[in-house]
Amino acid sequence: MKVLYAAAESAPFVQSGGLGEVIGSLPKYLKKQQVDVRVILPKYEDINDVFKDKMKYITDFLVPIGWRKQYCGISKLIHENITFYFVDNEYYFKRKGLYGYPDDGERFAFFNKAVLEALPYLDFTPDIIHCHDWHTGMLSVLLDSNYKNNPFYQNIKTVYSIHNLKYQGVFPRSVLTELFNLSENYFVTDKLEFYGDINFMKGGIVFSNLVTTVSKSYAEEIKYPYFGENLDGLLRQKEYKLRGILNGIDFEKFDPQKDKNLFVNYKNSLSKKNKNKIKLQEQLGLPVNENTPIISIVSRLANQKGLDLVERILDEMLNLDIQMVVLGTGEKKYEDMFKYFAYKYPTKLSLNLYFEGSIAQKIYAGSDLFLMPSLFEPCGLGQLIALRYGTIPIVRETGGLKDTIVPFNEYTDKGNGFSFANYNAHELLFTIKRALSFYQDKKLWSKLVERATKEDNSWEKSSLEYKNLYQELIDIK
Known part of the structure; x- marks a missing residue:
């Protein structure tokens, strides 16, 4: 053939x-x-x-x-x-x-x-x-x-x-x-x-x-x-x-056990993953605290990616006990929006207006949550890479995001991420807050991270x- x-x-x-x-x-x-x-x-x-x-x-x-x-x-x-x-x-x-x-x-x-x-x-x-x-x-x-x-x-x-x-x-x-x-x-x-x-x-x-x-x-x-x-x-x-x-995704390229870009290699260990978080905080100039959840966006900065929803709730988000890391380039209005919030919250938001693979891998490994609230998404690779690195996705239920992310259900203990259905900023904010509430339960969160890293989303x-x-x-x- x-x-x-x-x-x-x-x-x-x-x-x-x-x-x-x-x-x-x-x-x-x-x-x-x-x-x-x-x-x-x-x-x-x-x-x-x-x-x-x-x-x-x-x-x-x-x-x-x-x-x-x-x-x-x-x-x-x-x-x-x-x-x-x-x-x-x-x-x-x-x-x-x-x-x-x-x-x-x-x-x-x-x-x-x-x-x-x-x-x-x-x-x-x-x-x-x-x-x-x-x-x-x-x-x-x-x-x-x-x-x-x-x-x-x-x-x-x-x-x-x-x-x-x-x-x-x-x-x-x-x-x-x-x-x-x-x-x-x-x-x-x-x-x-x-x-x-x-x-x-x-x-x-x-x-x-x-x-x-x-x-x-x-x-x-x-x-x-x-x-x-x-x-x-x-x-x-x-x-x-x-x-x-x-x-x-290419499981040989995206492998937290062998990825040379990472500060510390790991399989499904939350403690080693946290070492990557601390090093990432140091590199990006964020306050070092392994208990502060990092929410990351690694994306083209475009309307398709749901960034108008993020814009509406970013003030409220950054007043929560979180840090945000953004990596990517794109439409000027979204670059300017993130610049404004990075200026307003210098200890909360690290903005990186470029794209470079090695820092992307460090962000996937050092983050706790990965944000992808797309308006539409044919498949999406970011959420699959995030899972591979034990970083839990927050997505909107559309296209490939719907096919790959099963919303976590605390009663059945099933699911590999958090999701919302309607293209609505407050529904997104509610989902983020829900994810953060589970993050506080270290035993549960450790289980979620382990489950994510064991998923087979290879080709x-x-x-x-x-x-x-x-x-x-x-x-x-």
Whole structure:
């Protein structure tokens, strides 16, 4: 079984969020299931020279983009037993950052075409191309149009994964003909047309053989207008090929027993976890007190993450006997909001407006509670990493948060976190106070921490689901 992952980012080379984490870890687990899985990515400037220096040049060729032909080089690197291919074009990818440029439509149109043009040059002909998010949504469209009469491509099938429906890759109608050489027959409602523009993600949904998303609850939610981002009607129509498979995390990377970033390694020991807390307090300049609960947020600072709820109750929260640690960057209004409260409560709130993996791991290990009150959450990885480090999540019951966090019930002694249902600031505050009340019972809290660290949220189970999905597709003649 040969599967090629086409994506815009992957750890450890370059990532902006959860997508990169998934692409960097899921293939390793599929490899254990005897799937020959490889990954193809753009060769961004931001990729560290340590990796670039190890890349081996394979070939180069010209890719037709509208009336032009653009250079494309292909390099190869084997990392942790996975083969990665890199698409090189300095005009499109030799720039800082991954996305957010005015010509993103053209950049990823090139990437989609380059992936397909590269296949005959690789030592690998995939049974399936697994496309991820809007950046690769047009691959399936191109297979249906420009390549379907070429015998080399005829047996290749596609799976399309939606990691976040909010970001769809919507571009002007002119992209259709000027970049893809597609006829106006594709500019219709049941194909690519989207409120007068074209939509890369819609292309992936319509033309791929199967569509997946990153949790079972999110697969249901996106069929309704509230979560559907104007594609709910299409997703209801295509629900026969829509599946939800829950994301996992890389248990080798996120392992409190071996994580070199931690001050003290531990398994499920609350006393050793508290040593990490004390060291974290020292490093961040917070008053050192192992009995003061630390609530952390490690997140992109965006509306999706429920930060408007946090804003409404932050004064009241910081008047409780707690400390808060925030790590991440994002929307200016939330950065400014946290700056104000960090200034107002300098001994209570440590604000870190950047993202860096080693400090993130220290925060996961040194915190007691992890806050993730999302408006919507396709899967969420933060709560899974928090559990791995024995840090108890407080979440809203939506998407993957609902699928992974079972609210603690003191009568049955079941549950691995705390949750609330309605998107309401006072419901969040009530849930935080409830969690803090249980924190005072050290025996109970120790049991909760131990239970969290023993949970298996690795890719083992989900990678098998993906393998079965690929087999199902290959078996269809």
